[in-house]
Amino acid sequence: MTFLGARVPSDAMALEHRLFVLALHLALGACTPSADTKPRPAEKREEASAPPPYDLAADRARIVAAARDDLGDVTVDTAADIYVLIGTSGVDAGALAANWDLAKRAIDAYLNGRFDTKPTRAVGVIVFEDDARYQAYCRAHLHSACESPTGIYHPDVRLIVINTRPRLGTLTHEIVHPLVEADFPRAPLWFNEGIASLFEAPVIPKKGEIHGVKNWRLPRLLSAMRSQKENYFARLDTLFGMTDDAFRDHHLEKLHYATARFVCQWLDSRDWLWPFYHGWRDDFANDATGAKTFERVTGMSPAAANAPWTAWVHTL
Numbered sequence: 001m002t003f004l005g006a007r008v009p010s011d012a013m014a015l016e017h018r019l020f021v022l023a024l025h026l027a028l029g030a031c032t033p034s035a036d037t038k039p040r041p042a043e044k045r046e047e048a049s050a051p052p053p054y055d056l057a058a059d060r061a062r063i064v065a066a067a068r069d070d071l072g073d074v075t076v077d078t079a080a081d082i083y084v085l086i087g088t089s090g091v092d093a094g095a096l097a098a099n100w101d102l103a104k105r106a107i108d109a110y111l112n113g114r115f116d117t118k119p120t121r122a123v124g125v126i127v128f129e130d131d132a133r134y135q136a137y138c139r140a141h142l143h144s145a146c147e148s149p150t151g152i153y154h155p156d157v158r159l160i161v162i163n164t165r166p167r168l169g170t171l172t173h174e175i176v177h178p179l180v181e182a183d184f185p186r187a188p189l190w191f192n193e194g195i196a197s198l199f200e201a202p203v204i205p206k207k208g209e210i211h212g213v214k215n216w217r218l219p220r221l222l223s224a225m226r227s228q229k230e231n232y233f234a235r236l237d238t239l240f241g242m243t244d245d246a247f248r249d250h251h252l253e254k255l256h257y258a259t260a261r262f263v264c265q266w267l268d269s270r271d272w273l274w275p276f277y278h279g280w281r282d283d284f285a286n287d288a289t290g291a292k293t294f295e296r297v298t299g300m301s302p303a304a305a306n307a308p309w310t311a312w313v314h315t316l
Helices: 010-031 056-071 093-110 131-140 170-174 178-185 189-198 218-226 253-269 273-284 291-298 302-313
Strands: 074-079 082-089 123-128 149-152 158-163
Touching: 056 074, 056 082, 056 093, 056 123, 056 131, 074 093, 082 093, 082 189, 093 123, 093 170, 123 131, 123 170, 131 158, 149 170, 158 170, 158 253, 158 302, 170 189, 178 189, 189 253, 189 273, 218 253, 253 273, 291 302
Parallel strands: 082 123, 123 158
Antiparallel strands: 074 082, 149 158
């Protein structure tokens, strides 16, 4: 190595080289951020892109496309922008038109001062005309046989499946469940099914008004009222505080449906049903069983109301 044109002895040159390298490392180290001084990530990172907003029209189109893929030729209509009404091939055109008209008038009435909150997502309603196709669809697309021979609402996939062969009132029954789900999500099963069952036999005297009249569930209730063994379960006050699991008891479920239905019809006949519904919904946090709201609306405790309710049932 040469320095200013003079020759440097080799030992001195090696020492000078090592000192130069060390000085260079120290100089570079001063310019390198330490672990404590590394640049921090930007305080405000761009948030992960949010999912696109829900598109009701696109969801309705998806339901129709899926039905056509699964069922072939179908007849399609809508009600209240939310319900996608799908009639399968084989259903009589006149009967289907009458069913769609009934469904639309019922939904109009349900949303006229009864249920305040409409579902925000589309619900498919598929109508079959016979047991075989109804059950085949459930097994193929819902992964099990339909639990009810007449119809069922599957909230997880937002789909109602109806078999019109046994009875037509199932349609106006099942379309109630998405409304209760949206408007009174904490409603116990007995009240949810009681209201839905009330409208299995709907009367719509004018636009926006709907009531229920007695139907095929009455004999089961009357039989239990006459039975020493089952009389306790045929009482109005037995419903209050009933758990959903107890309502679904295999041996008593049909009786529980009948009791709940005719309690709702009795309340409706006295213009108490919807004040009770709204009051209980709005004060559920303070009245989980509904008993306090019931007494406030009717002037009777559930236990005291059992006698006049029972007497009314026997007049039907």
